[in-house]
Amino acid sequence: MSRDNSIGKISVVVPVCERVEHTLKNYHEYRSAVEALGQDFEFIYAINSQFSDIADALRDIAKEDNQLKLLELSRNYGEGTVLQAAFDHVTGDSTLILPPYKQVELDELPKMFEALKTADVVLATRWPRLDSKFKQTQTRIFSNLMERLTNQKYADAGCHVRLMRTKVAKELNLYGDQHRFLPLLAYELGYIPVEIKLKQSHENVARSQHKPGVYLRRMLDLLTIVFLTKFNKKPLRFFGILGASAMVIGFLGLIYMTYERFFLDVSMADRPLLVLMSLFLVLGIQLIGIGLIGETIIFTHAEQNKEYRIKQIIN
Amino acid sequence: MLIDQPQLSIVVPLYNEEDSVSLLYQKICEAVDPMEITYEILFVNDGSQDRTFEVASGIAQSDPKLRVIELRKNYGQTPAMAAGIDTARGKVLATMDGDLQNDPSDIPMMFAKLHEGYDIVVGWRHKRQDKLITRKIPSMIANWLIGKVTGVPIKDNGCSLKLYRAELMKQMPFYNEMHRFIPALLSVSGSKVAQVKVKHHARQFGESKYGLSRIYKVLLDLLTIKTIGSVAHHPSMWFAKLAAVPLILSLIIALISIYHLFGEDRSVVLPTISVLFMFTSFFLISLGILGEQIYKHGSIQVSKLSTITSRMTNLRPIDQQASGKEET
Numbered sequence: 001m002s003r004d005n006s007i008g009k010i011s012v013v014v015p016v017c018e019r020v021e022h023t024l025k026n027y028h029e030y031r032s033a034v035e036a037l038g039q040d041f042e043f044i045y046a047i048n049s050q051f052s053d054i055a056d057a058l059r060d061i062a063k064e065d066n067q068l069k070l071l072e073l074s075r076n077y078g079e080g081t082v083l084q085a086a087f088d089h090v091t092g093d094s095t096l097i098l099p100p101y102k103q104v105e106l107d108e109l110p111k112m113f114e115a116l117k118t119a120d121v122v123l124a125t126r127w128p129r130l131d132s133k134f135k136q137t138q139t140r141i142f143s144n145l146m147e148r149l150t151n152q153k154y155a156d157a158g159c160h161v162r163l164m165r166t167k168v169a170k171e172l173n174l175y176g177d178q179h180r181f182l183p184l185l186a187y188e189l190g191y192i193p194v195e196i197k198l199k200q201s202h203e204n205v206a207r208s209q210h211k212p213g214v215y216l217r218r219m220l221d222l223l224t225i226v227f228l229t230k231f232n233k234k235p236l237r238f239f240g241i242l243g244a245s246a247m248v249i250g251f252l253g254l255i256y257m258t259y260e261r262f263f264l265d266v267s268m269a270d271r272p273l274l275v276l277m278s279l280f281l282v283l284g285i286q287l288i289g290i291g292l293i294g295e296t297i298i299f300t301h302a303e304q305n306k307e308y309r310i311k312q313i314i315n
Numbered sequence: 316m317l318i319d320q321p322q323l324s325i326v327v328p329l330y331n332e333e334d335s336v337s338l339l340y341q342k343i344c345e346a347v348d349p350m351e352i353t354y355e356i357l358f359v360n361d362g363s364q365d366r367t368f369e370v371a372s373g374i375a376q377s378d379p380k381l382r383v384i385e386l387r388k389n390y391g392q393t394p395a396m397a398a399g400i401d402t403a404r405g406k407v408l409a410t411m412d413g414d415l416q417n418d419p420s421d422i423p424m425m426f427a428k429l430h431e432g433y434d435i436v437v438g439w440r441h442k443r444q445d446k447l448i449t450r451k452i453p454s455m456i457a458n459w460l461i462g463k464v465t466g467v468p469i470k471d472n473g474c475s476l477k478l479y480r481a482e483l484m485k486q487m488p489f490y491n492e493m494h495r496f497i498p499a500l501l502s503v504s505g506s507k508v509a510q511v512k513v514k515h516h517a518r519q520f521g522e523s524k525y526g527l528s529r530i531y532k533v534l535l536d537l538l539t540i541k542t543i544g545s546v547a548h549h550p551s552m553w554f555a556k557l558a559a560v561p562l563i564l565s566l567i568i569a570l571i572s573i574y575h576l577f578g579e580d581r582s583v584v585l586p587t588i589s590v591l592f593m594f595t596s597f598f599l600i601s602l603g604i605l606g607e608q609i610y611k612h613g614s615i616q617v618s619k620l621s622t623i624t625s626r627m628t629n630l631r632p633i634d635q636q637a638s639g640k641e642e643t
Binding site: 187189190191192233234236237240269270271272274275278279282285286288289290292293295296297298299300301302303304305306307308309310311312313314315 | 372375379380381382383384385386387388390393394395397398401402488489490491532535536538539542543546554557561571572575582584585587588591592594595598599602605606609610612613614615
């Protein structure tokens with residue numbers, strides 16, 4: 001099975017979840033840009049229920065435009081869930097994710113398709129950046145943090161323009177806000193993502209700052225991903241190290257107090273420190289117990305959760 | 316069942332072994348050909364960066380007995396073996412290392428041993444050719460611990476050269492570094508395990524790929540195995556045993572604090588700790604019940620394997636009985 005060099009039919013997936021002001025205007029621009037590639041194509045707009053006005057407008061367009069398909073969701077979901085729902089309906093050979101707001105200059109898109117000829121997943125990196133130094137630093141900090149935690153470096157995780165072969169999209173199991181970590185999850189499946197630099201769009205520059213809550217949510221997402229990718233098959237390695245540290249603290253404290261009791265004649269039974277140390281001990285026991293339950297889950301469900309992915313079998 | 320099911324499948328994970336591949340293939344053929352059985356060899360290329368795959372698939376073109384599995388990236392030894400085991404078609408599975416430290420010439424002897432009525436035959440590298448401090452001593456400690464904890468005294472759990480009955484092995488989950496616990500786990504299910512001495516060579520090519528940092532992992536895995544094995548035997552007993560420790564502590568502290576009631580220094584510290592430990596004990600018992608539920612609903616149950624390992628006369632295997640019931 002040699003690598004398929006043709007691009008084939010292109011499916012463009014647009015999750016309508018946030019920053020939707022220019023969705024309609026962008027559709028026409030996206031459409032002409034994709035049409036210019038000279039391949040068969042389709043557009044799938046997956047729309048969260050809160051944007052019903054956009055859905056109405058797109059439905060009108062779709063009446064005369066067979067290549068535009070709409071997936072109107074019954075409520076608001078995270079972008080990852082929305083994407084995966086759209087992937088189920090993709091019929092093309094390659095899947096391109098474009099956010100409803102323009103992140104890169106569209107005349108650069110052919111570069112991505114060029115890169116797909118030798119890869120399974122292509123990530124766009126906005127470069128040169130036109131927005132503020134603050135935004136750029138933010139991207140860099142996030143990228144470095146991700147590298148520290150997962151040993152994988154992606155220069156611009158905030159750029160959601162991604163191109164992949166459809167088999168990858170169907171195999172991913174995104175939910176919640178995991179779309180941000182799509183490269184990590186694709187890597188877990190055995191597809192090595194390739195990054196290419198595309199010019200940042202002028203329309204991507206003037207934007208409001210994130211609310212502080214966004215940072216917190218992103219951190220939690222990152223922790224979940226670290227757990228899912230690194231400790232997915234070994235919960236006890238994760239809970240065990242936490243539990244063991246808590247127990248060690250508790251034990252050391254108790255030993256120290258016992259020493260004080262017998263050699264320095266400090267009474268032990270009425271010290272609040274004793275409660276604290278016992279709490280540490282108990283926390284450790286509980287964490288390890290939870291880790292063991294995790295291991296039982298992994299063990300009894302190992303059949304559904306194969307660790308390896310086969311590329312090909314000869315003979 | 317397949318008509319052309321070979322009698323033996325030999326699974327070898329390979330990671331950057333371009334130098335050893337063809338020699339390994341020759342040695343396996345030399346060892347197994349005289350046995351006059353049908354067999355297949357599975358080379359699992361675990362995302363090698365060198366030409367391992369090219370060399371292996373080159374040989375495979377002239378020999379249909381050799382199957383080459385290519386993984387998408389490097390996953391590690393155990394997942395690579397799992398890929399081979401899941402793909403293998405043979406009645407008996409043999410696993411071995413790809414670095415020529417195991418000698419395929421031991422396979423005929425182990426194959427004969429398996430047919431004496433054992434479910435697994437485990438190799439024991441009695442003259443191990445490895446560094447003492449970094450390899451031999453850690454594994455001696457690990458083997459001793461595994462034996463103590465699981466109650467199955469196997470001298471060399473780390474040896475990759477093993478033969479299994481395929482129907483049994485295909486039911487076993489094979490992940491993390493689980494391969495070293497497979498004999499212990501299988502013996503929980505009533506399998507008969509045989510140990511035989513095997514040859515062991517010093518590395519000819521390349522670097523040793525494993526290090527010292529494993530002890531901590533083995534310790535944690537051991538705790539896992541103990542839990543899973545115990546859950547299989549007496550549901551929730553293991554957690555109940557764990558729960559007994561804080562419960563006893565709690566009672567002792569309660570007694571001390573009652574004694575203090577009659578003294579002068581009445582503090583709340585001791586009663587608090589006593590209650591804390593008692594709650595922990597409840598927590599662990601609840602976890603035990605939870606674990607039992609998870610085990611019951613899971614698709615892999617060690618105790619079910621006894622249907623394969625038990626000897627039956629004039630009886631149908633249990634899984635066929637169940638499907639028979641559904642039909643009526």
